Amino acid sequence: MANDPIPTPSIKDLQDDRMGEEDDNIFERRELLRPQHVPDKSRIVGRDEEITIVEELLKPAAVGDPPESGFIFGKTGTGKSLVAKHVTGRARGIAQLKEVNLAAAYVDCDQYNTETRTARRLAFSVRDAVEPERYIPDSGVGASRYYDELWGDDGMFNQVDAFIAILDEIDKLGHDATEVLSKLSRSEEAGKTGCYIGVLAISNKTDYTESPDERVASSFQDDPIVFPPYDATQLREILERRADAFKEGTVDGSVIGLAAALAARDHGDARRALDILRTAGKIAKKSGESKVLEEHVKEADEYSDVNRSIKLIQSGTPHARYALFALAYLTKTKLDDSFRTTKIYDVYRDVAIATHADSVSHQRILELMKKWSLPEITENYYTGGGKSEGSYREHRLLHDPDIVMSSAIEKDSLQDVLEHLQSKGV
């Protein structure tokens, strides 16, 4: 590599390079706390029942019989992805022992959010497992080509006894979800390849309505598997069983208990509990402490609170976001800290104009604004202007207005909106 512009220092120089120094006195195995980490069975807490149900669905596939498919519902961080991966992994392991050829694929539909992307992901996963040399185009073809690679005449399913597909966050596929599900089930019914197919379809939305129509319903278990949120005790145990992510003696029970309690406040989300603990460790490390302290946990909680709020705002509907933007703008530019709906509505209308949207009614904006108080982005209350004036509702922003403004409007339009408001003298 004579032309490599990046220099490689001599071994001698590297020997006392400070980049090589082991200076982490907090973490031992930080990877145990990463959200993508799939913990082994001994670290999974309180999901025995759900694991058993999923096992029942997939077990036949591990011994060469047809598996069943199931829907898994539950709020974020309730262990849905974990349980699906865990049980599928075990099924594949048992199949290997029994010399059954079981292929499995995991698709995060949030990332692969169209039928073609999901189909390609499925085909690529099977290829990697059974025929790594096979050529499959990665662009320029549609979903049907990928299905063909799987169950066409020369498809890879000819080499497979059973196939398990985990379609995670399937609601992100919108209407394409039904397409994917029905094609998977039809291919099996057609029995062209003799490969049995089981699907685990997962959604974070408990009211997910893109449920399979008749074309697919028959191959799914009747009742969805619902994952309830964890309570503080379970969250605590989840964290305790990951405590070896830290060096011995750096976290104690009170720190773990606090992280669990803070995460349980919302809806018992294990991802958030792990997030708080990991962030607390990072804060402790950065501040040069030799222990994770309660104050680090509190700071971590606030920090991830901000992240959570940003995500929440970004996922709001356009008019809800515009109205929230209006409140943030008022909060930033006016002396008051709470504002009447009417005032917010005036600014909202200008935001709508600047984003080329038709504005919705005053009443609708009031409804949308009230909704922001649930996740505590805002609070609102009645205030009396004396009997003659009647009472009216005021809204107050509970977050940094700059952060709210930049999360509530798409990046490309932010400048336009601000200029428009300023030109109107708002």
Ligand SMILES: Nc1ncnc2c1ncn2[C@@H]1O[C@H](COP(=O)(O)OP(=O)(O)O)[C@@H](O)[C@H]1O
């Ligand atoms: N019962 C549990 N025991 C141990 N860790 C868990 C448990 N449930 C969830 N987790 C951890 O919490 C995080 C979120 O879980 P995940 O399965 O991704 O939730 P979901 O898919 O329901 O949003 C993951 O890092 C996972 O390892």
Ligand SMILES: [Mg+2]
């Ligand atoms: Mg998940």
